[in-house]
Amino acid sequence: MKTKFHEQLTRFRNLRGLTQAQMSEKLGISRSTYANYESGNRSPDFETLENISDVLNCTLDELFGRYPRRADCMAGAVCEEKALYRISGTDSDTGRKKSERKLVIGAQDFRFLREKHGYYVDKTQMIEQFLNSWYQVTLIIRPRRFGKTLNMSMLAEFLDCTKKSEELFEGTKISRTDWMREINQYPVVFISFLNAKADSADGMIEQLAAALRDEYERYLPVVRETELTAEMRNRFQKNYECLCMRGNTEERRLAIQYAVSELCSVLEVRYSKKTVLLLDEYDTPFISANSGGYYNEVRGVLSGILSSSLKGNRSLERALLTGIQRVAKENIFSGLNNLVVCTVKDPEYADCFGFTENEVKDLLRECGAEFTDEVKRMYDGYRFGGEEVYNPWSISCYAARKKLEAYWVNTGENSLIKNALAQQSGSFRSAYNDLIRNGTATVYAELSSAYYEKPDDASLWGMLINAGMVAIQEQLSENLCVICVPNQEVWKVFQELTAFYLRVEEGDISRMLCFLQAEQIGKFAEEYRKMLMKLPSFHDLKDENSYHMMMLGMCAFMQKDYEVRSNRESGRGRGDLLLYAKKPEYPNMILEFKYTKDMSAALEDLAEDAVAQIKERKYDAEMTGPVLYIGLAHRGKDAEVRWEKRMA
Structure with missing residues (x-):
């Protein structure tokens, strides 16, 4: 084209x-x-x-x-040959060679993807759902890298009356419906705050102005040809000049707050229609400001943008926002009675973000990649509404590279999550330990509030769900649910969080556990002692359970190869930590922890007692194959390790 x-x-x-x-x-x-x-x-x-x-x-x-x-590589994409992969083959029904299509990794612009003949997983049903909605303002909450920006670009391309988009939608789901009569019928303001991240309030003001300025510049020729009142034209020009200037001045901050609503007013005059507002990743500046420690300095500007755009905007036809959480609930959205928030547990737009299993199979078939149980364990596990979905970013990367790797690994901001974990309560720690130990936990989760505005356990679990870190396995009541770690890829993120929580290096934990898995117990013991010395507080190591919980957290690193059980009934008692190997080439392991304050007690003997206890109480009764009996004895940050091996 x-x-x-x-x-x-x-x-x-x-x-x-x-x-x-x-x-x-x-x-x-x-x-x-x-x-x-x-x-x-x-x-x-x-x-x-x-x-x-x-x-x-x-x-x-x-x-x-x-x-x-x-091939033009989008910012943040995984780039091999500019991140564009050609797909060709033979149609199984006709026997004819298919037209060549390309898998474009990281493309977030719908027009670019379609004009490049990129492989497109059709999500145009979202257009019908949006136009058919009862709500004037909708907020969709989804994890990072689940197609929010591409979908918003698709929606903007379909609705925008300044464009001609019929060819782009040929053969799509929406093209086979009566909704095609709505194509290119509305003035659209499309703003993405995807890159609105900064280390300071001044930097954030620059980022916000840049995002708004782009949309003003897109409409400059249109505005100049439109008959406006002198007041409206002067306001528009003044806003544009303020967006172009530099500095964190009060005049510029006011222009940023009202730029969207006043642009909508101009467009209504020009096109005699109210405006559709699409605001992508609306919460990114909130998260960045909170993480950077300057939230209070820009909160008024951020709330002003949303308030003037959504609550006091008489030129608004309807609006759609996307993000990973609902922020400033009481100050920004209060009084907005026509807002609906679609979280990951709600039915609206359930199949519009992420790939369904059939979509995954079709994509992998096109790319010559296999759909296996390993693929399912690695990238599946999310449920949006009642729909089972896969991580689209990771599936696309796997389809291109044919390697089962952790591609997502929390590609978005995780500093807020880390800050929250550093301040967690005892009740949160208990549920977190259940999650690491069992892969599931029962929690009270609030999905429609922002943690940094309501810093309690329920908001923190809600943030982890919305961010894709955990998934809802079962809804027990309105806010009570059973959560799980969605897949093996996300366990990789929990490794990072565990290391952060313990204040040790992720690589140190990996190296120590590699020695354990390789049955090099002497080297494991050496690394274990080093680990204890690096822990920040001596007072945290006060009993057997302290060491047990520390090691249990580290077992997040072993989820791929081991089923972890803690304090479970086995044999004639409850072993501290039982690791059941998922593959025959790995040994099963039982770790028993001992602790003493007695300075005269020999830690070597205490570790031998732990091994003897494992054998005597037959904690290995349900294990088949080789088993390592490992006793760990502690006094403060001193430790001794003893072990024996039971052959199959």
Whole structure:
């Protein structure tokens, strides 16, 4: 498909994550001159064309929509050959060769994906659900990397009256419905705060202004051709100038707060229709500000954007927001009676984010990758509403690389989660230990509140559910549920969190447990002693249970190869920690912990007693194959380890 130069220029700039202001600065021209290039009102000379090609790292052919052979890697993508993989094969029904399609890893722009003939898992049913909704304002909460930005881009492409999108939706689910009459019928304001992250309040103001400025610049030519009142035109121009200026001034902060609502008003005048507002990753600046310690400095600006856009906006047709949590519930959303929040447990949009099992099988078949039980254990385990879904980012990466690896590994912000874990209560710690020990826990979870505004256990569990760290296995009542770690990939994240909680290096734990699994008990004991010395507080090691719980947390590192049982009935008693090997090449293990304050007691003898207890009480009664009996004796940060091996 050939595309006009100004459209290609806009697309490549967006792919590179640049604003119009940044482009004009790099090219050494005025912002208005560059804006005219993208609007099609002016054309650059050849020298400027070459400079544009260099800045955007693309060919002149590509800028003019010819020979679309290059692959443009989206920011944050996994890049191999620019993260674009060709898929071809033979149609099993007709025997004819299929048209070549490409698997584009990390693409978040719907038009780019379709024009590149990228493999697309059809989620256009979301358009029908959105247009058919009773609610004027909807907030959809989903984990990072589950397709929120791509879906919002798809929705914007379908609705935006400034675009012509029929070809992009050919053959999709929505194209076979009567809803096609709604295509390109609305003025749309589409803003993504995906990259609104900063270390300071000043930096955040710059990021917010940049995101809003892009949408203002997109409509500059339209506004200039529209008959507006002098007051409305002056307000629009003043807002735009404030968004372009630098500094954290009060004037600029006010412009940021009201920029969206006033743009909607202008568009209503221009198109005689109210505006659809799409706000992607709306909570990213809240999370960044909280993690950076400057939340109170920008809270007024952030709440002002949402409040003026959603509550006092008479030019709003409807709005859709996405994020990973609901924030500022009492201050921002109070009085917004037409808001519905769709969390991961609600039925709305259940099949629109993430891949269903059939979609996964189709994708892997196209890519020549196998769908196996290992794939299911690695990437499955999420339930949105009543729908079982897989992590789409990880499935796409696996389809391209054919390697079962942890690709997601909490690709979004986890600093908020870490900060929360550092302040957790005793009740949270108990449930967390249950989760590590059993893979499940029963918790009271509040999914519709922000942890840093309501820092209790229920909000923390709700945040972990919304972030995709744990999944709801069973809903017992409105807020009481059984949660689980969704899959083996997410266990990798719990390794990082466990290391953070213990204040030790993740690599130190991995190395120690590798020695244990390899039956190199002497080296394991050496690393174990080093680990105890690195723990931050001597007073945390006060009884047998302290060491037991510490080691239990580390067993998150062994979930892939072992079933972990703690204090479970076995033989003639309850062993402290029983590790059942999932593969025959690994030994089963039983760890028994002892503790004494007696300075005259020999830790070596106490460790031998622990081994004897394992044998005497037959904790290995249910184990088949080789078993390691491991006794660990402690006094403060001193430890001795003794062991024996039972052969099969």
